[in-house]
Amino acid sequence: MVDSVICYRAPTTVVDVDTIADWLAERVDATVTVRDRFLEEHRADDLPERFAEARVRSPYDRETGNTMLGTTRYEERALDDPDREGGVLYDGIQVQRALNTVLPGDERDLETLHVPVLDRAIGTWGDHDGRWHKRVNVLGQPALVSVPGLYEAPAKPEEYYKEKQRHSLLSGDTPPREVLENRVEGEFLIEDDPRSTDALKGYVLQAVHYLETGESFCDREGCRLFNAHYHGDLIEAQLREPAFCDEHARLYGTD
Structure with a gap:
C-alpha cells in the first residue's frame, strides 16, 4: 500500500512537476508532495562514478560504462x-x-514511492532484439521518469526523420x-513541447499503479496506463479523452 508519493522537479525542463502532483493527488489514496531536483536532495560521493558506469556505449553493446577520469x-x-x-x-x-542507495533509510520502504523526473535519457536492454531502447519511465523504487524519453523513446512518423535529415543536410x-x-503528417511531441506536463501525468501514475498492483502497464490503447511505442499512440493515451479504459477509470476516475 503506497501511503506517500514524493515527486521531484526537473528544473532544466519545461515540465511542471507541481501540476503533475496536483493531478495525481486527486486520483490516488496517498499523500503527494513535491521536492526539488532529486540529485540535489539526495547525494553520495560515488554517484558520479555510478552514472559513468551506467553510460550506454553503443546501441548494440550490452556492456555499459566508461569510468575514465574525464568521464567521471x-x-x-x-x-x-x-x-x-x-x-x-x-x-x-x-x-x-x-x-535507491541514496534514499534516506526511513523513506526506502515501499509505502513511500519516490518519483524523480529526470532531464536525462534512460533506456533498457532488449534481449529480444539485442539493442538498447529508450524509455519514458522505469518502474520500481525509485520510479524514474525521463523528460527526454518522452520525446525520443516512442517512434515518430517516418516522414519526421526524413524531414529532419533533409533540413540538417x-x-x-x-x-x-x-x-x-x-511538413510532417501525424502528431508527435518534440523537445520542450508545451504538452509535456500533461503527457507525463500518466507515466507518473503508472509508477504508483505498479507499486500498488504489480501491473506494469495496461494493454488497452488509449488508456493513460498504456505503454505507447509510437508518438501517435502516446498522444492518444495521454492527451485524448477518455483518459482511462473502463477498468482503470473505476480506479482513477474518468477525466
Whole structure:
C-alpha cells in the first residue's frame, strides 16, 4: 500500500512537476508532495562514478560504462550543473539502483514511492532484439521518469526523420518545431513541447499503479496506463479523452 508519493522537479525542463502532483493527488489514496531536483536532495560521493558506469556505449553493446577520469569528472559537473548534461543514454536499471542507495533509510520502504523526473535519457536492454531502447519511465523504487524519453523513446512518423535529415543536410541544424509540424503528417511531441506536463501525468501514475498492483502497464490503447511505442499512440493515451479504459477509470476516475 503506497501511503506517500514524493515527486521531484526537473528544473532544466519545461515540465511542471507541481501540476503533475496536483493531478495525481486527486486520483490516488496517498499523500503527494513535491521536492526539488532529486540529485540535489539526495547525494553520495560515488554517484558520479555510478552514472559513468551506467553510460550506454553503443546501441548494440550490452556492456555499459566508461569510468575514465574525464568521464567521471563530466558526471560530477553534470550533477552540480544539470544544464551541462545532455546527449548521453544511461542504463535505467543501473541508475535506479544507484538512486535507491541514496534514499534516506526511513523513506526506502515501499509505502513511500519516490518519483524523480529526470532531464536525462534512460533506456533498457532488449534481449529480444539485442539493442538498447529508450524509455519514458522505469518502474520500481525509485520510479524514474525521463523528460527526454518522452520525446525520443516512442517512434515518430517516418516522414519526421526524413524531414529532419533533409533540413540538417541543407542548414546543418535541427529544423524548428513549426517546420516539422507543417511538413510532417501525424502528431508527435518534440523537445520542450508545451504538452509535456500533461503527457507525463500518466507515466507518473503508472509508477504508483505498479507499486500498488504489480501491473506494469495496461494493454488497452488509449488508456493513460498504456505503454505507447509510437508518438501517435502516446498522444492518444495521454492527451485524448477518455483518459482511462473502463477498468482503470473505476480506479482513477474518468477525466
